Amino acid sequence: MRTSNFLTPKWLFSVALLLLLAVTPILSDIFDQAFYLSIATRILILTIAAISLNFILGYGGMISLGHAAFIGIGAYCVGIPIYHDYSSGWLHIFLAITVSALFALITGAISLRTKGVHFIMITMAFAQMAFFLFLSMDEYGGDDGLTIWYDSEFFSGIDIDNPTTFYYICFVSLILVMYLYHRLVASRFGRVIRGAKSNEKRMQALGYSTYNYRLVAYVISGAVCGYAGALMGNYTNFISPDMMGWTRSGELIFMVVLGGTATAFGPVFGVLSFLVLEEMLPNVMDMIHDGAGFYWHLPFGLILLFVVLFVRGGISGFLDRLGKR
Amino acid sequence: MTILLEVRGLHKSFGGVIATKNVSLDVMEGEVHAIIGPNGAGKTTLISQLCGEQFPDAGKVRFNGRDITKASGPARAKMGIARSFQITTVFQDMTLLENVALAAQAHDGHSFHFWRNANSEPEINRQAMERLKEVGLEAKAMTLSREVSHGEHRQLEIAMALATEPKMLLLDEPMAGMGSEESQRMIEILQRFKGQKTMLLVEHDMDAVFALADRISVLVYGEIIATDTPDAIRDNEAVKRAYLGEEA
Ligand SMILES: Nc1ncnc2c1ncn2[C@@H]1O[C@H](COP(=O)(O)OP(=O)(O)O)[C@@H](O)[C@H]1O
Numbered sequence: 001m002r003t004s005n006f007l008t009p010k011w012l013f014s015v016a017l018l019l020l021l022a023v024t025p026i027l028s029d030i031f032d033q034a035f036y037l038s039i040a041t042r043i044l045i046l047t048i049a050a051i052s053l054n055f056i057l058g059y060g061g062m063i064s065l066g067h068a069a070f071i072g073i074g075a076y077c078v079g080i081p082i083y084h085d086y087s088s089g090w091l092h093i094f095l096a097i098t099v100s101a102l103f104a105l106i107t108g109a110i111s112l113r114t115k116g117v118h119f120i121m122i123t124m125a126f127a128q129m130a131f132f133l134f135l136s137m138d139e140y141g142g143d144d145g146l147t148i149w150y151d152s153e154f155f156s157g158i159d160i161d162n163p164t165t166f167y168y169i170c171f172v173s174l175i176l177v178m179y180l181y182h183r184l185v186a187s188r189f190g191r192v193i194r195g196a197k198s199n200e201k202r203m204q205a206l207g208y209s210t211y212n213y214r215l216v217a218y219v220i221s222g223a224v225c226g227y228a229g230a231l232m233g234n235y236t237n238f239i240s241p242d243m244m245g246w247t248r249s250g251e252l253i254f255m256v257v258l259g260g261t262a263t264a265f266g267p268v269f270g271v272l273s274f275l276v277l278e279e280m281l282p283n284v285m286d287m288i289h290d291g292a293g294f295y296w297h298l299p300f301g302l303i304l305l306f307v308v309l310f311v312r313g314g315i316s317g318f319l320d321r322l323g324k325r
Numbered sequence: 326m327t328i329l330l331e332v333r334g335l336h337k338s339f340g341g342v343i344a345t346k347n348v349s350l351d352v353m354e355g356e357v358h359a360i361i362g363p364n365g366a367g368k369t370t371l372i373s374q375l376c377g378e379q380f381p382d383a384g385k386v387r388f389n390g391r392d393i394t395k396a397s398g399p400a401r402a403k404m405g406i407a408r409s410f411q412i413t414t415v416f417q418d419m420t421l422l423e424n425v426a427l428a429a430q431a432h433d434g435h436s437f438h439f440w441r442n443a444n445s446e447p448e449i450n451r452q453a454m455e456r457l458k459e460v461g462l463e464a465k466a467m468t469l470s471r472e473v474s475h476g477e478h479r480q481l482e483i484a485m486a487l488a489t490e491p492k493m494l495l496l497d498e499p500m501a502g503m504g505s506e507e508s509q510r511m512i513e514i515l516q517r518f519k520g521q522k523t524m525l526l527v528e529h530d531m532d533a534v535f536a537l538a539d540r541i542s543v544l545v546y547g548e549i550i551a552t553d554t555p556d557a558i559r560d561n562e563a564v565k566r567a568y569l570g571e572e573a
């Protein structure tokens with residue numbers, strides 16, 4: 001039976017986390033740690049990407065191993081226009097969303113004809129194609145990457161070069177994307193996507209052309225991920241094909257699974273814990289034994305494996321069970 | 326009476342196994358047409374070809390006057406062919422109401438609605454609730470599908486098939502795995518639709534078949550060896566030898 005969604009540990013924890021994220025610039029100011037703000041910004045941007053992946057992977061059962069390509073495409077949609085001195089942020093966002101959506105439409109139309117491992121491999125292959133395409137574009141730095149000398153420009157008076165301003169743009173974007181997907185999951189469309197994951201045969205017997213619905217979900221996911229890429233371009237000010245490598249796509253999947261697939265807050269938990277661990281682990285290990293931090297990937301991998309293998313439903317599932325006790 | 330479903334010379338084999346052998350069959354509008362036959366006779370394979378889940382190697386299928394031999398499963402569903410599955414095929418993580426609502430939603434135009442909360446659409450929920458009532462599941466509307474019994478899953482299968490408002494139901498062993506009491510309830514449920522909905526009923530349970538069917542076709546090794554009224558089938562020597570003899 002359904003129970004109330006409120007006042008469970010997970011809900012309280014999620015709200016506390018969002019509040020913490022909302023005041024991070026103030027905290028980082030008080031403690032004079034600009035570094036925290038920078039990490040938090042990265043968390044926000046990657047969470048947007050993880051949410052877009054979670055919808056097709058978690059709710060839709062489409063395991064895309066190529067989502068980093070959309071982040072890269074979005075970032076280059078900032079970098080290339082700025083290289084040519086087109087500074088309008090609206091143009092960048094428009095390009096990031098439409099080019100990503102188009103890439104998703106073309107690659108999705110082909111890869112969604114396959115299932116399971118084949119789908120994983122084909123999405124990865126398409127992402128590698130994008131990777132090599134940007135690698136070969138010497139004009140835009142090739143494998144040396146491209147430095148973005150200034151940020152996108154929106155209204156006069158709003159300077160997204162200011163870390164706090166940029167942080168809040170990312171924060172508001174994240175809240176909007178979370179709300180968008182909240183609506184999407186509960187809508188008729190979302191119900192069809194969930195149904196197609198659960199039981200494709202039945203969906204077709206009911207009259208749903210599941211392929212069409214999946215393709216639209218894939219395109220929406222690509223577009224949102226491309227938007228995250230546009231933010232990422234402004235965040236790093238330096239972009240390179242490495243952003244699109246398949247290991248990046250793999251990390252994104254890890255974040256989603258770590259946080260708990262097919263949940264509203266899973267991507268937030270997943271990205272946050274992934275990045276915080278990544279930052280802290282080397283330092284903590286160095287404190288225990290000087291120089292040990294160099295090997296941080298080993299315990300990092302073990303921790304991730306442990307959660308994925310033994311914590312059913314990831315962090316979100318863990319918090320759910322905490323609430324049931 | 327008009328013919329709703331017309332099957333001519335249907336043939337399908339898997340490697341060496343001939344699952345459907347030159348099957349021809351007419352189902353009249355409003356008729357309950359039962360298909361009986363031993364395990365492995367090709368009943369499920371036949372249903373799959375009628376609903377577009379599998380395609381025949383040869384032969385033709387016409388529905389409502391149209392040749393649908395090459396039509397996809399979803400296209401046939403939209404024309405009014407609904408099926409239930411021998412092995413329960415429901416959405417385990419959804420409530421019973423949402424299961425049926427998803428079926429009702431399929432009948433209500435496309436589902437590219439991205440914003441409105443589907444769970445709070447009164448018209449779809451009303452339709453879904455009605456279908457649940459028809460199969461006696463209204464009290465469990467808000468229960469998750471994975472939490473109800475096998476018999477209730479079978480009833481849910483029927484409610485989902487009904488919710489697309491089909492012209493014809495293809496029911497693949499609706500009583501599969503049920504106890505006699507549950508079977509009896511299922512017979513009563515189906516009896517209520519007799520005469521209103523055209524049904525192709527694949528069933529092992531002879532009580533159910535004789536209680537419901539207007540006509541019966543007997544399928545043995547992929548081939549229809551007889552099609553007749555229940556009484557005539559009961560007395561048919563070939564059928565007795567091939568099938569009823571070993572059951573009775
Ligand atoms: N996908 C398949 N591949 C190979 N053989 C199949 C397949 N589906 C069914 N068969 C074979 O076709 C025959 C008919 O199966 P089926 O239609 O399931 O029979 P029934 O529903 O009457 O028990 C069986 O011999 C079965 O093994």
Ligand SMILES: [Mg+2]
Pocket residue numbers: 368369370411
């Ligand atoms: Mg069967």
